[in-house]
Amino acid sequence: MHDLAAITALGGSEPRVDTVADVTCTEVPDVALASVAARSSQETKAQKALTKLIGVTTPDIGRFAGDPVSAFWTGPDQWMVEAPFETHEDLAQQVKDAVGDTASVTEQTDAWTRFDLNGARVLAVLELLCPLNARKMAEGDAARAAIHHLGCFVLCHSPDAFSVYGPRSSAGSLHHAITTAMKAAL
Structure with a gap:
């Protein structure tokens, strides 16, 4: 009998959570x-x-x-x-x-991975991360954007809560881009 265990797009048994200052990036595998x-x-x-x-x-x-x-x-x-x-x-x-x-x-x-970005200064992170004018996005807006040379979707849940969908095969690169933008912006 096989003893298989599900892993997240970043290879963990639990979703990855990174916090820089007041912004949190959460891997959402479910x-x-x-x-x-x-x-x-x-x-x-x-x-x-x-x-x-x-x-x-x-x-x-x-x-x-x-x-x-x-x-x-x-x-x-x-x-x-x-x-x-x-x-x-x-x-x-x-x-x-x-x-x-x-x-x-x-x-x-299994083709996409999602990262949720939450926090009071999430817009500063998004400004470094992608060419969207996230400050003009309202609740319920969705847009395509290139992030770290990857075709992604960005969904606005509120002015301080966004979801980013990117290719699962590039989850590590997308996560790196997000956390790098968080460190640079905050």
């Missing part, structure tokens, strides 16, 4: 993800199905919405759906069941 792309001429039906799944209107350009199942806009008629892994381990199948043939759904859970 998120299920699935991408959704509406099929040609099925965009309206796909949006309605996704709206029913997340419980609120499907997010428009640059936005995210929903709780506990939420979605953020990733491109024209495309979204990333996220939910707690503990209750949605089969999220991709749940999304596929909800949207049927109106959209293509792909499992993304």
Whole structure:
């Protein structure tokens, strides 16, 4: 019998937490993800199905919405759906069941890693980290950004709480960029 143990994207048995001054970076491994792309001429039906799944209107350009199942806009008629892994381990199948043939759904859970940045001076960190104008981001905003040469998504939960999604295969590089920006900014 195998004795397997799950590890985080940074290789730990527990999520990594780093604090510099009043900003904390927390690795968040317990998120299920699935991408959704509406099929040609099925965009309206796909949006309605996704709206029913997340419980609120499907997010428009640059936005995210929903709780506990939420979605953020990733491109024209495309979204990333996220939910707690503990209750949605089969999220991709749940999304596929909800949207049927109106959209293509792909499992993304192990393709991305998430870091939550929290603290009073998190905006100073984000200014060094990426070319977004994070000070203009409001609760519910989502944006694509290059961070350390990586294609990432940045979600604004409040003026002092952001989530950063980046490729899991580059989790170490992304974490290094974040903590370096924290040390430099604070």
